[in-house]
Amino acid sequence: MELNTQLKTLAEKINQLKDRIETEESTKHAFVLPFINILGYDTFNPTEVVPEFTADLGLKKGEKVDYAIFQNNEPILIIECKNWKENLLVHNSQLFRYFHVTKTRFSLLTNGIHFQFYTDLDEQNKMDEKPFLEFDITNLKENTVNEIAKFHKSNFDVNNIVNNASSLKYTKEIKKFLSEELNEPSFDFVRLFANKVYNGRLTEKVMEEFKELVQKGFNQFVSEKVNDRLNAALNKEAEKQQVEQIDEVTETTKVETTEEEMEGYRIVVAILRRKLTVDRIVHRDTQSYFGILLDDNNRKPLCRLHFNGSKKYIGLFDDKKNETKQPLESIDAIYQFEKELLETVGFYEGDNQV
Numbered sequence: 001m002e003l004n005t006q007l008k009t010l011a012e013k014i015n016q017l018k019d020r021i022e023t024e025e026s027t028k029h030a031f032v033l034p035f036i037n038i039l040g041y042d043t044f045n046p047t048e049v050v051p052e053f054t055a056d057l058g059l060k061k062g063e064k065v066d067y068a069i070f071q072n073n074e075p076i077l078i079i080e081c082k083n084w085k086e087n088l089l090v091h092n093s094q095l096f097r098y099f100h101v102t103k104t105r106f107s108l109l110t111n112g113i114h115f116q117f118y119t120d121l122d123e124q125n126k127m128d129e130k131p132f133l134e135f136d137i138t139n140l141k142e143n144t145v146n147e148i149a150k151f152h153k154s155n156f157d158v159n160n161i162v163n164n165a166s167s168l169k170y171t172k173e174i175k176k177f178l179s180e181e182l183n184e185p186s187f188d189f190v191r192l193f194a195n196k197v198y199n200g201r202l203t204e205k206v207m208e209e210f211k212e213l214v215q216k217g218f219n220q221f222v223s224e225k226v227n228d229r230l231n232a233a234l235n236k237e238a239e240k241q242q243v244e245q246i247d248e249v250t251e252t253t254k255v256e257t258t259e260e261e262m263e264g265y266r267i268v269v270a271i272l273r274r275k276l277t278v279d280r281i282v283h284r285d286t287q288s289y290f291g292i293l294l295d296d297n298n299r300k301p302l303c304r305l306h307f308n309g310s311k312k313y314i315g316l317f318d319d320k321k322n323e324t325k326q327p328l329e330s331i332d333a334i335y336q337f338e339k340e341l342l343e344t345v346g347f348y349e350g351d352n353q354v
Contacts, residue, residue: 003152004145006038011138014084014113024083028066031112032081035137040153041069053078065098075104076156082111099127105158106151113137117151119165132169182222185214193217260331261290264305264314267334268292268341272302275345289315300348303341316340319347 014031021027033043043049053068053075067079080095082088088109099107099118107127109116116131135144147168150161181189187207194202194210202210265283272281282296290307294300304315304323312328314337326337 003038003149004140004142007137007140007145007148010034010038011140015138018084018113021084024081024086027084027112028081031084032067032079032110035110035112035115036067036069036079039069039148039151050075063098065095065102068102068104071153071156075102076158077106077108077151078102078104079108079110082109084112086111088114088116096127100125105162119162121162121166121169128169130169130173132165132172134172182215182218185211190214255285255287257285257290258307260307260312261285261305264290264307264331264334265292267331268303271335271338271341272345275342275349294345294348302344303337317344317347 017030021030036049037043041049048070050068050070052064054064065078066081068075069077078098088111095107095109105119107118113136115135115137117133118127118131120126120128122128133147149155190207190211191202193214269278269281280295282293284291284293290305292302294302301317306313306315313325314328314334315323315325316337317323
């Protein structure tokens with residue numbers, strides 16, 4: 001099962017169970033351990049996923065972090081867990097202390113729903129104050145799933161993640177900044193744009209007017225960009241459908257139903273009328289064969305007539321819908337397969353008595 005599907009399944013489980021989860025320990029077992037397992041690590045192997053990992057702090061002995069994931073006998077990720085109801089912002093100082101005394105480059109603070117991944121971009125062996133990757137597992141976007149995949153056991157590469165962490169961290173901060181400015185533009189943000197488009201003196205009244213204009217302009221700009229993307233996608237889909245329709249028409253025009261095929265169809269109808277009404281026996285001609293179906297359903301083939309080559313064949317179907325071709329000396333030879341044709345009807349109708 002691919003990572004995206006596994007994460008969605010876990011998210012659904014979390015939404016179903018969270019109101020019945022009361023403790024931090026239950027959060028670990030119901031939400032966090034399954035997430036670790038999805039990343040490819042064996043939660044039942046104490047040499048790979050170490051619970052209550054000791055992270056002694058100088059004279060302060062016996063300090064433990066909830067989990068440490070090991071590779072090649074070295075910790076690669078330490079994990080501190082909290083109850084799913086708790087706010088993570090008040091707990092990163094504890095993880096900060098643990099990070100300093102371990103050899104790992106990555107730490108994770110989570111309550112099973114919100115996940116915050118940290119590294120040491122600002123100062124080596126000192127955990128950054130802000131996470132470089134942060135997400136809500138119940139509301140994942142595709143690009144976030146791609147970042148989570150980098151922590152999978154089969155993909156894990158310290159240098160690759162660290163090199164990408166800087167870009168993730170600052171991109172996240174820029175997006176956060178833009179979101180805040182769009183909701184409530186700051187003085188400096190408004191002045192930046194006002195200076196570009198207004199030649200007069202930026203008085204308090206002018207700035208107040210431009211605050212509203214900047215907010216409106218940005219919202220319109222974002223809306224237009226979204227609409228452009230949607231229209232482009234819709235146009236692309238429409239073009240695709242037109243091409244498919246043209247291909248379908250082209251395909252249909254290449255098919256030529258012969259009198260021999262229709263004669264063979266009439267013989268099959270004559271045989272099957274013992275069990276079926278005529279309106280249920282439908283033919284569909286294709287470039288490769290002349291198909292005869294039950295109830296005009298592609299999943300219920302009764303037989304196929306292969307009359308396009310130099311030799312004629314009838315394709316018969318067993319109960320698993322496997323086709324077997326039988327040669328025909330003449331079209332009338334179809335009558336020789338009356339028993340097989342009636343048995344095929346029985347497979348679909350639940351009655352194989354001829």
